[in-house]
Amino acid sequence: MNIIAIMGPHEVFYKDQPIRELHDALITQGFQLIYPKNADDLLKLIEHNPRICGVIFDWDEYSLDLCSEINQLNEYLPLYAFINTHSSLDVSINEMRMALWFFEYALNAADDIAQRIRQYTDEYIDTITPPLTRALFTYVKEGKYTFCTPGHMAGTAFQKSPVGTLFYDFFGANTLKADISISVTELGSLLDHTGPHLEAEEYVARTFGAEQSYMVTNGTSTSNKIVGMYAAPAGSTVLIDRNCHKSLTHLLMMSDLVPIWLKPTRNPLGILGGIPQQEFTKESIALKVAQTEHASWPVHAVITNSTYDGLLYNTQYIKETLDVPSIHFDSAWVPYTNFHPIYAGKSGMSGERTPGKVIYETQSTHKLLAAFSQASLIHIKGDYDEQTFNEAYMMHTTTSPNYSIVASIETAAAMLRGNPGKRLINRSVERALHFRREVQRLREECDGWFFDIWQPEAVGEAECWPIEPGDDWHGFTDADHDHMYLDPIKVTILTPGMSEQGVMADEGIPAALVAKFLDERGVVVEKTGPYNLLFLFSIGIDKTKAMSLLRGLTEFKRSYDLNLRVKNMLPDLYAEDPDFYRTMRIQMLAQGIHTLIRQHDLPRLMLQAFAMLPEMKMTPHQMFQQQVKGNVETVDISELVGRVSANMILPYPPGVPLVMPGEMITEASRPVLDFLLMLCTIGEHYPGFETDIHGATLNEEGRYLVRVLKTERPEEFRN
Structure with missing residues (x-):
């Protein structure tokens, strides 16, 4: 510089x-x-x-x-x-x-x-330069000789080995010199929150509008568990968004809690909606408590904000309406909401304190800001017991933190301060809006079909678009007024085949084909739905990357319209099973998968699968204890009805749990299994399109196996 x-x-x-x-x-x-x-x-x-x-x-x-x-x-x-x-x-x-x-x-x-x-x-x-980063830079420049960990001693050990020198040359001297021991006192302590670490936390809190912030070096998965371990004592009841990240399921497996699920909506495209306003009311929660065995009034609530697909809540309504002592907003995907006016009132740290409540917000600093992987933050607004919270913090935090990750968290915060930070986020929003307009323009100019984009018809100045009742574009039939908003930087591309209202066309192009095509050309999709593709326009996206995506979409259309052979258009897919794909052309493949989806009536099946929750026979904690004791067995996924699942079952897409540990699919919730089986069917018919189902193992014969409780009488194991 x-x-x-x-x-x-x-x-x-x-x-x-x-x-x-x-x-x-x-x-x-x-x-x-x-x-x-x-x-x-x-x-x-x-x-x-x-x-x-x-x-x-x-x-x-x-x-x-x-x-x-x-x-x-x-x-x-x-x-x-x-x-x-x-x-x-x-x-x-x-x-x-x-x-x-x-x-x-x-x-x-x-x-x-x-x-x-x-x-x-x-x-x-x-x-x-923020305080901890400055102290780390100074320490590295001083070049002290240490006789403590780590053993590579600022990279010296790597230079004593041929393969080590390759590693050293790739990552560079400063990266290794900055990997230091917690024994370095001049940098303070991440665990005790002293010295430059304390200054960094105060710096981050001021930047993100929090009263207190904690830096976490093992991702928001860990941040979520830290908050939950502190906020919900064993035996208590918690409200949890059914859209939750799997780290919150792991919290329930670790801690003896009774979950009550807040049930969100879906639209026919499979896009994750939010929790309706009615679910947050005292009357709705009282009914859920009465219907849940061993439940008491909830002490804590966890809300996913934003959803994977970019829907943000009016958080003030939730803070005022939810009658619980503390609320945790899992905001892993939106660490930038404090830095642009369009996000005002749509984050956990928005506004002033909420009387009588503690508000937590966890953010993945690495996901859409410029921090290293595993970088995360916990923000707090309200009164809490710092000593007890820090015990929960230390419970999940290593005594040998990676200082480069910590410094990257602080630097990501520093990048957002002042006018340069506002400009950085504004540029990200403007780039996403420009891309959206370009897709619209190409769609209008194209002969025949082209990709659509999930957004209102008129895309004007920068704003978060409201999911208003009566609007056709979003596909949520029971939307609430002033409740949910679409983040413009979360761009969802729609492929032909299904409308926002769930009407299946005679012909279609499943999004998985487009994702494979783009991947072979160096463009990686964040999330692939049946007929939609999600792209994140983070601050690292520039015009070159945006143009590469646009070019990839136009190249797919050209290749599809020419009806090229799969072998030439998708060589990696062809390599999965050359005999199967030898003579197949792309339109035949697209229509084959589309026909399968139509036969299973995917829009109806998907809505039913998420509308009816399986029956909770045991809490996730109780079920995990049975798994530790070995009281589980493996069955084919088709045999799940009437069996208690030992694990969380999460198909990707859409990337949220369908079955929780301790839950049983009954005849009433059979659409859950039908949806899973439909996903399995596509992979059985078309090699390379197997669904990734977390909690299920795909064996060499193509069968999905799941673990269930051995006994058919789970009440025997409740105690």
Whole structure:
């Protein structure tokens, strides 16, 4: 970060020589210098090149107008204005808060000025670098000799082995030098929350609008379990979104809790909807408590916000309506909601405290922000017992945390601070909107069919689109007013074959075909539904990646319309079973899978499968204890009716649990099994299209096997 932009004076002779001298002095200081042609070029340069660490300009020619425009891009960037004895310095108190310094045009002063610019540059870098990251950088630069863990000793051990040197060269020296022991006292402690770690947590909390934040180095799966272990004592009842991530099922298996499920909606496309407003009312919860054995009034609630497909709640309604002491918003997929006005009121940390309640929010800092994998945050607003919470925190946190992951969490937060952070999120939203408009344009211009996009007809300025009752585009027939909103950066592409209302067309293109085609061309889809594909337009998506996706979609249409052979269009799929696909063409494959889906009446089956929950015979905790004792056996998935499932059964797609540990599919909930069997059928008929079902094992004969309780009388094992 050593680039200085110089906006030199134009055609003013007595100012030229001091700038030439300064140029040479700055080169000696190690700076790289660039000369934009005009103010517009400068502003574009600053917007697209974050390595610029200062701007030198002539005050008489550009003055405060340029300063204000630069400040809108980066209020921390040092500005160096050159003046003469006749320059007017009409600067207000507010404007003096800018990082603005004045120098006079003078000969033989360049070395002193360059030294000052180096000093201010170092201060700028120090200002934008968060506390723990700064301490880690300093420690690595000091190069101390340690006689503690880790054993590779800043990478030295790797350089003593041929294969180790390959590893060292790939990851680089600083990565390994930053992998240090918790014994390094100057960095404080992640577990005790002291020193730079404490400063980092306070820094993160201020950035994300929380009262307290905790950094977690094993993903939001761990963050969810930490919150649950603290908020719900053994034997208590908790409200849990049936759309929950499997980490919350694991919490229920670990802790002796009675779950009461909040049942969300689906639309016919299989897109995950939210929990209806009625489910949050006191009357609805009282009825669920009365119908659930051993249940008491819930002490805690967990809501998934946003859903996998990008639907956000009006969280204020939930906070005010849910009659529980604490509410946990699992916001793994939306760590950016505090940084753009379109997300106001749609996150856990939105607004002020909720009287009498503690609000938790967990976020995957790595999913859509710029942190390393496994980076996560817990935010808290409200009164809680810090010592007891920290016991739950330490219960799930290693005593040897990876400091690079911790620093990446803090750096991801630092990237979002101030005007640069707002611009970063805004650019992400604008890029997603531009892509949406391009798909719409191509659809209108295309001969025949083209991909559609799941959104309102009119895509105007940046906003989260409401899922309003009566609107046809979203397919949710019983939507509530001012309850759920679609996040514009979660882009769902629709393939031909099924309407938003669940009407099956005579012909169709299952989305799995498109996903395989894109994957073979280097474009990876986040989630594939029956006739929809989800793409995440995170801050790391640029125009090149967006154009690659658009090109991939148009290439698929061209290849499909030419009816190419599977062998030529999907070579990796062909390799799965060359004999089966030898003469098959793409349209024949698409129609074959589409016909299977039609025969099973997928829209109806999917809605029924998620509308009727299996019967809970044991809590997940009780069932896991039986599994540990060996009281389980393996059966074919087709034999699930009347048997208690030992594991969570989760088909992907759609990626949420259908059966929980301890639940039994009855005749009333048989559509759950029918849906699973339908997913299995596609793989049986078409090699390469086997469904990934978590909790089921696909054996060599193509059968899906699941584990169930040995006895047919689960009440024997309740105690």
